[in-house]
Amino acid sequence: MRKTIFSILTALAFCCSVFAQDARQRTVETIVQDVLAAMPAQNNSDYCAQMADLAQAAPASVEKLASMLKPADAGANNLVEYAISGVTRYATDPANEAVKANVKAGLENAAAACRDKYNKQFLEAQLRLMTPYEDTFDERLRATYPLEEAKALAKSDESKDQCKALWLYVEDMGEKSEKKILSALRSDDRAVRTTALLAYEDLADDDFYAKVAKMYRKLSPEAKADVLYWLGEKDVHSQLDLVLSALNAGGELGANAIEAAGRLGGRKAAETLFAMVGGRYTDEVVEALKYIDVDLSDMVAEALDGAEGRRCEALLALASAKANKKAAPVVLLHAVSNDKDVAEAAAAALAGVVSPADFEAVALLYDKSLLKNAEDLEKALMVTISPLSDEAKFNKVRTYIDKARNPERFYNALAAAGTDEAVAYLNEKYEAGSSKALDALSTIRNIKVAPVLLGVADRNQDYIKRFVDIVDANVTDLGRKCEDYCQALEKAKSPEALNYVLEALGWVPVQRAFVVLGGYLDNPAAVRTAAEGVKRIAAKNAAELDYFQLNEILGKAAEYYEGTGNADDGYAADEIKTILENAVPVEIFQLSDEEKKQGFEVLFDGTDLSKWVGDKVGYQVVNGCIDVTASYGNARNLYTEKEYTDFVFRFEFCFLKEGVNNGVGIRTPMGVDAAYHGMCEVQVLDHDAPIYADLRPYQVHGSVYGIVPAKRIVHKPLGEWSTMEIRVVGDKVKVTVNGEVINDADVRKATQGHNVAPDGGDHNPYTVDGRNHPGMFNKKGHVGFLGHGSGLKYRNVRILDLSVRK
C-alpha cells in the first residue's frame, strides 16, 4: 500500500512543473527523517521513491541533511551519507534531469557551509558527479607528444625513446610515417622492431605488407623472425608464400615460420607443413598442424598406411590429437607392428581414433597385450564403449569377459557401465577374493557401491572419500545425506579422510550436520574444516538451527577464527558475529493456566530433551521444536523417560514435506515395534500426499494402527502447525486433532478381546490388519515418537498423568 502511494506521488511530482511543497504537506524535516529511516534502500523502486521525495524538497532537504553530518570521530554519519549520495546519484540520472539543478544547489550551499574537512570533501565529491564530463584523453596526448619531440627521441640511445618516437610518427604523420616504420625494422633492437610493427598496425594494408616482404631479404635473421611472427599473428594471408619460404630455415626463424603457417592456415599451408612430418622439424610441424583450420584426416590416414619409423610415430600422434576416426584401422595395424617404438606409439594413439565398431579388435589386443602398454589399450577400450548406453556397455563387456584370457583386465570397463548388474557382478568377484574387482567397484558412482566401500574403509581410507563422493552425487535428501556422512565419520581414521567427510558435511545445511561438526571444534586435526562447515551452514540456514546450539557452536568457531591471526579469518569471525546478532531467540513453552491447574507436566518446552530417552540424533532440538530426521527402524525412536498407564498426551506437529510418516507409541517398552509390542501406535501421517493414494483406512492419520481406523481429515498446508491430543484410559484411545475427535477407539472391544490369534497362529482374524498385537493389553509403558523418516517437527509436548490424580 505504502509503495503504491509513493509511486502515485512520484508520478504526480513529474507531471507538475512546480512542486515546492510535499503533496502530503510534510515539512522538509519530516521528509528528511522519513528518508533516513528507510536508508539504505534495498531495491530500486524503494530507492527511487525515497530519492524522489528528497529531490523534490531540494535544495532545503540536501542542506538539512548536510547539516546533520558530524565529524568522523563524533558519531555515525552513514545514514546521512546514504541519503546525500543517494539523492546525488538520483539527480544525475539522465531521466531525472528536472531535479538536478535543485539538488546541485543544495550540495553547493552545503559544501560552502561545511566546516569539517572530510565532510566537505565528501560533499565536493558528490558535486563532481554533477559536473558535465569532458574527455581530455586524446587532447592530452597531443599536448604531451608534439612531433618535434619525436625527432629528438628518435636520436636517443634508449630503446624506450626510440619506441616512443615511432608511435609519435605514426600518430602525427599517419601513412607518411611508413618509411620510418620500415627502416625501424633494420634496427638491431627487437623492442624497436616489434614496436614499429605494432604502432603501424591499424594503418597496415596489403600494400604495406608487400613493402615489408620486399625488404625482408635484406633483414637480419632476428628481424625476419619478427616479421614472420607478426604476419602470422595478424593473419596476413597475402604473405603466405613468404612465410612458407622460411619453413626450413631452422632456429628461431624456422620455428616462427612454422607457427605463422599454422596460424595462417588454409590447404596450401597445411599440405606444405604436412609434407615436413617425419623431417627435422617434426615436433614443431605437428604442433602447428594441431591448430591449423584444415581437415587432414584423409591425408593422415593415407600417409599412415605403410609409414615407418619416426615419421610413422609422428603421424600416429597427429591422428590421435586430431581424433581421426578414419585412421583407426591402420592404427590398429601398427599396434601389432614389429617395430616396438611404432607399436607403442600406435597403442598410445588408439584412444584418440577408435569408435564402438573397434571394440572387438581393441579388446583382443588388450587381452593379449604385454603389461607395458596395457594402460593405453585400456584407455582405448574405454573410448570404444563410452558412447554406448550403460546397459549396452555392460552387455558388451560382460560377453567379452567370458572368452577373455585375462578377465580381470575388463573389470574397469565393466565398472564404466555402472549399472546395478555391473555392481553385483564385481561385488561377487570381490567377495571371491579379487582385489581388481574392488578397485573397479570403487570407480563406480552407483549408490549401491557405497556400502561396499564403507565396509573396506578400514583397509584404505581413500574408500571413504569415494563413499562421500558417491553419496554426494546420488543422495538428494539432506537428512539422508547427513546420516550417510555420519556413518562415514565413524570409519574415518586418517585426518585426511576425516576432513574430507567433514568438508562434505559442511555443505549439508541441517541441524544434525551442524551439531556433529560442532563436536569437532575441539579436534585440532579437524577444527578448521569444522569451523568452516558450521559457519557455512549457519550462514545458509540460521533460522532452522537451534538457537542455543547456534550460540554455543558458532561462539566456539568464532573463537577459533579470532585465534589464528589471519586477516581472512577476521572476516569469518565478523561474519559469525553478524549471524548471531540476527538470530532470533526461542520462545519457551509454558502451560496455560488451565493445564497447570489440571496438573499437566511439560515434557518438551523448546529447550532440551532431558525428559526423553532414545535417539537424540534423529530427534534434535531446533529452535523450540523437536526436528525429526530419524529414519525407519526400532532404534530410531524417542521415548518419555517415565512410563505411563492412563494419560492425556498433547503436542503440536508440523509437516515440512509431503508424505511424512511418524507415529506415537502408546504404553510401549523401548526398542520394540510399538504398533505390535506396545499397546498401540497412533499414526502421524501426511496421508494427503499422492504417494499414499492406496492407503488402507487403518493407516490414515490418527488411526490406532492396524486396529481402529480414524476419520480421515484433510491436513493443513505444509509448514503449518496442528494440535493433537491422545487420551488413553484403560482400553480406550481417543484422538483429537485441531479440536476435532477423529478416533474414539476401544481396542478390546474392537478385537473382541483377541490381541493375538486364538489358534496361536500368525493370522489374527480379529484385527483389521490381520496381525497379532501381543502388547495391546499392556498396563503401562513409555510414550514415544516413532520415526519413519525426516521432514517433521513437534513442539509444546506435555502430558497429564491420570493415574497420579486418582
Place this chain on the structure above:
Amino acid sequence: MDNSRRSFLKKAGLGAAAFTILPRNVFGKMGGDNNFVAPSDQLTKGLIGCGGIGRSSNHFTSDQRCRLVALCDVDSSHLAKARELAKTKFNETMTEYHDFRDLIHDPNVDIVHIATPPHWHGLMSVEAANAGKDIFCEKPMTRTIGEGKRVREAVKRNGRIFRLNTWFRFKDTFYGLGTTVEPLKKLVDSGLLGWPLTVRISGATGFAWKFFWTGKENLVPQPIPAELDYDMWLGPAPYKPYNRHRTHDTFRGYWDYDGGGLGDMGQHYIDPVQYILGKDNDYPIKVEIDAPQQHPDAIGIWRTITYTYADGCKIILEGEGFESQGKVPYIEGPLGKVFKGFECTIPNVQEVINELPDPEPQNTDWIDCVHNRRKFALNEDNGFHSCTIVNMGICAHRLGRTLHFDPKTKLFINDDAANQLIDQPMRGNWKI
C-alpha cells in the same frame, strides 16, 4: 659487480636488444644443465607491495631466469617480513625501497612487479613503462577505465611488455567450473552452441564472488601505526582518517582503493569469458545492476550484474546468496548448453571437441616474452578490455542504474556521472 654490468649495457645502448641474441624456443632445449642461464640473459625484477599477495608463494619468486633483486613497501613491517623471506627462501639480500619511484628507476631492475592495492596499479604501471621497464601487474589491471587507457598507451608507446596476472585463459582448472578454458573455447569457436551466447558466472556454476570483501560504515579514526606511511599508502586516493580496516587485507571493501568482490575476483572470472567469446577486441554496450543502494565509501553487496554485447551475447554475474536455483548452465546458446565439469547437452561432446582444431597458441612464457618482445597472452590490450568490463560493473554498482557504453569513445552514453567515474581525480600532486 652486477651493477656495473647493467650500466655498461645501458651505456652501450644495447638495452633490451642484448637479450635477444638467444633464439626463442631455446629454453628447455639446451643440452646439459637445463637451468643454466648465462648471466647476460638473466632478468631481474623488483617487487612493489610486500603484503599478502606480494609475499605469497606463487608471487614471491626468484630463479635463474629472473632474479628478485629489490623490494618496496610503505609499511616497514611488511618490508621486514619480505626481507626475512628473501633471506630464508633464496638466501639473497635485496635492495629495499620505501618510494616505488626509486625502485622503478633502479637501473638494476628490468621488470617491475606490482602487487599493491589496485588504486596504485595505473600510476605505477605508467611510471614503470615511461622508465622503460617491463611490467608484471596483479589483477585488476586498474581501478578505473581512464587509468587503464593510460596504462595501455604508456606500455605501447614505450615498447614495453606488460603482463596482467590472471591466467585462466591459458592454464589451470577454471575455479569451480571443473574444466580448463580450452575445451570451452573450442566448443564455442565451433559454433555448435549457436550464437549469441549467455555466460553465467555464479555460485551455481562454480564461482564465489567473495562478499566478505565489503567495507564498514562509520569508521572511527584510529592512530596511524608507526610502521605505516599512511599518506604514501593512500597516494592518489582521497585522504580519509586512518582506520585499520581501510588498509591491509581489508582495503578491497572501499571504492577508493578497489571494488569489493567484483573488483577483486572480477578479472579472474571475466577475462577467460572474454577470451571464450572471442571478445578481446570488443566491449559490452550495456550493463544492468540489481543491488541494494550503495554507501559512498564502503562497498556493499549486489544481486546480479548483466552485461550485454552488441551482438546479443551476455555475461551474467550472480552474487553470493542470489544464485539461480536448479541446474544452471555456464554457457547457454540457442543450440546447446554447457554446465559445470564440462557437462554438455551436445551428445558425446568430448569426442566432438577432440576432432576440432586446437585454439591458436598463446604466448604464456612470461620471461620468454620479455626476452623476445612478444606480447604476453594476457597483456595491456585484452587485459584492458576485461578490466573495463569489471570497471563498468563497478560504475553501475556505485550509481545503481543501467549504463550504456560506447565502444568507440570508450565512454558511457549520456551519463555525466558515470563518465566522471571513468576518470577520477588524484590527490595532491599525483598525476597519471
